[in-house]
Amino acid sequence: MSEFSFVLLYVADAQASGAFYSKLLGRPLVEDHPGFAMLPLREGVMLGLWARDTVEPLAAGTPGSGEIAFSVADADAVAATHADWKARGLAIAQTPTAMNFGTTFVALDPDGHRLRVFART
Incomplete structure (x- = not known):
């Protein structure tokens, strides 16, 4: 393969x-x-x-219908990345949130594609 x-x-x-x-x-x-x-x-x-x-x-399909996920070390790294990307002006679709797989947030690129940052628990 x-x-x-x-x-x-x-x-x-x-x-x-x-x-x-x-x-x-x-x-x-x-x-x-x-x-x-x-x-x-x-x-x-x-x-x-x-x-x-x-x-x-x-x-x-519609514009912005994709998602790219980036894994980070822990919830603190999720929060730090969120703060950095928010300060850079990225649109935030979901603030840091605890979910069943870990802590995550979602930002959007200029076309509305989702950029998910997460840390597994």
Whole structure:
């Protein structure tokens, strides 16, 4: 079986989304051209940002219907990340909350994709 290596989000503006994720995650873009941008999430896993109106075949679904999750060490790290992202101006869809799997919060990217940060309990 092939290794998982790529997450792709359909976005309104690939360059704006590329700049957003590069700044948020502190990672450089490795591709940036009209309609597409890409950066590493971690070793061997890339995040692609493809302009929704240029995807072939045409993508179904609504804008902002994806979610990327980031695991952190503990509830304190969830709270610290929440404070940092809120200070950066990210829209927060869910403040830090204890759920059955752990502590989590959800922010939104410019297209409304959900960015979940969580620590398992």
